[in-house]
Amino acid sequence: MPHDMSQSAVLRVADLPQNHATAFHLTPDKAARAQIAEVLGMLGVRKLDFKGMVQTEGKTDWRLEAQLGATVEQSCIVTLEPVVTRIDQPVTRLLVADLPVNLEEEIEMPEDDNQESLGTEIDLLRIMTEALALALPDYPRRDDATLDQSQFSAPGTTPMTDAEIKPFAGLAQLKEKLEKGE
Known part of the structure; x- marks a missing residue:
């Protein structure tokens, strides 16, 4: 049965069933999409849909x-x-109960x-906002956007070209x- 997102987008782990998956479908309203766009530095989010399931993975972890x-x-x-960009992407997270978190020592990133x-x-x-940020x-x-070559100089001087700016051009x-013996 899909989880009702009208109340909350937070699932309490203690309330989730252990023997079957919990489906969810999250479709933020216009105000929530505007807030997400602001947080991620975008002009806007026209449509946003996050649909999936959460299920146990082993004895203590969740997928x-x-x-x-x-x-x-x-x-x-x-x-x-x-x-305007259309994004359609699968999202997978393994939520590990005993993931070692030690902020004082260096640890290797897991594969x-x-x-x-x-x-x-x-x-x-x-999770949806993070996945969207990574997919942008x-x-x-x-x-049709082109970047023309720009030349800048003080009035009365000849502008430098890109070739003249290169560090080895003078060498x-x-x-x-x-070689000419000058």
Whole structure:
């Protein structure tokens, strides 16, 4: 039976059944999507859907498997115009009861980066927001956006080109002069 998300997006681990999976379906309203967009630095979140299940994994751990669907709006890195991106991605988390957490010593990252520590509650909204943040394009760019070469200089001087700025361009010219015997 799907968990009712109208009340809360938090599942208490003690209330979850041990012998079968608990389904959930989270669809944040417009105000919640606006808050998520603000937190993640986006222009907006048009659609957001997080649907899946939580079930036991062994005696003390829990596995969350879900599908994240979202339509997001970000600023183009070139033109700053809106770029709309559709995200459809599976999300898996293994919530481990005895995950060692020692903040004072260095520890190696586990090979499975989907593991996280299990507390008394499973916050579906946090997991959904984290999965969305990880799925966002790092450099959203419109298909028609082009970055022209820019040249800057003080009035009355010749602007430098990209080739002249390169650190070894001067060495190449010096080498040529030395080879010619100048």
